[in-house]
Amino acid sequence: MDFSLTPEQREFKQSVLAFAERELGGDMRAREKEGAFFWDGWRKCASFGIQGLPVPREYGGLGEDIVTCMLAMQALGKGCRDSGLLFALGSHMWTCEIPILAFGNEEQKRTYLPRLVAGEIVGGHAMTEPEAGSDAYSLRTTAVADGDHYVLNGAKTFISNAPIADLLLVFATTNPKKGWAGITGFLVPANTPGLSVSKPLDKLGLKTSPTGEVVLEECRVPASAMLGKIGQGSAIFAAEMEWERSCLFACHLGAMERQLATCVRYAKDRKQFGKPIGSFQAIAHKIADMKVRIELGELMLHKVAWLKAQGQRSSMESAIAKLFVSESYVTSSLDAIQIHGGYGYMTEFEVERDLRDAVGGKLYSGTSEIQRNIIASLLGL
């Protein structure tokens, strides 16, 4: 089996890494303290082409295949400490651009994609509700037909990008009797009357990624706002998740690579009992395990990307990859703190942030428990 990247892929990945290290730094601690979104970084990413990675050139994008997209996200994760920015980019691309690309009609693509690619507008999706988290398809937001419009009513929570979004893909039920098969997606500009967004919610981590609540009260949208067909909402969501579970978590992989390099450096420099701490097995073994997790996570993510590039579904593989990488990131982040000792616990040294950011990975894109459910179900249990 040939796991090697093409020279072009290798070069592109390296260029993204160099861009991230050069342009996406700044005072991360200050931004995190204020919960400030990295707008300058967002604009720089747009200029580089990040937001256009998966979008065809005819809509202003780079038209890259999913493997290359995944490599770019991995490089961003390694080169940029602002996981909140990367998370916002992910929501924008995998939960807004990709659904429009895969399910939108030509008018929707031409209306939204060029502006999403240019970073002029920020996208996201609104699925989760106070009573519908893991059981996402039990959502209660309704979309009732009224002539050539639909009227949306409901409440969404934990919506990534909501406080800064210009466009939201809102999931609502158009036929409650059909359960998951009665859900439909609507492209709703954030300034639509009847749609309101809360102030940003305070989170444990990803503090520079704005998250909010969305309320829809008699929110009237034209029928042309429907994405795909009526009742196709669950298919749209499932397709999003396959992209998210590979490309979003590629950022985690990159962050783990950065973590590993930091820990190796520290283990060589830090001396205790007259020796570098890296010479003690207790430390060396933790670092070795970090490397193992990175290698295995990379193989799994690459497999998912490869399957999707072949036009194949990857439900099992996406679940495995997401479960493994997200939990590995938490484990490695805990170990990184342990390796750095007291310094790892102090915010000044920017080691502990990874753990706070990593924990969210076990929750979003389907919790670890849901991933295990998916795997078990696909095994016939």
Added chain:
Amino acid sequence: MTTEEIKIALRRFIETDLAPGAGFTDDESLMESGVLSSMGITRLVEFMNERFRVAISDAEFEPDNFETLDAMTAMVTRKRAA
């Protein structure tokens, strides 16, 4: 493989693996009756891929194609003929 054989194979998979004991007619809505869950449809698509060698695209992953046993059978027959 004939259309009838496809239908029989699909019915057997649904009745054995997805919803044991569930009875349903060929034209009954499997969504409204709850026979086909969101996880069930994922497994069904995997089954279609393995058993009939048909890949279901994102665009084809829609209720119209999976509403009833007749609809699923028609979709698989169509794809195999293409």
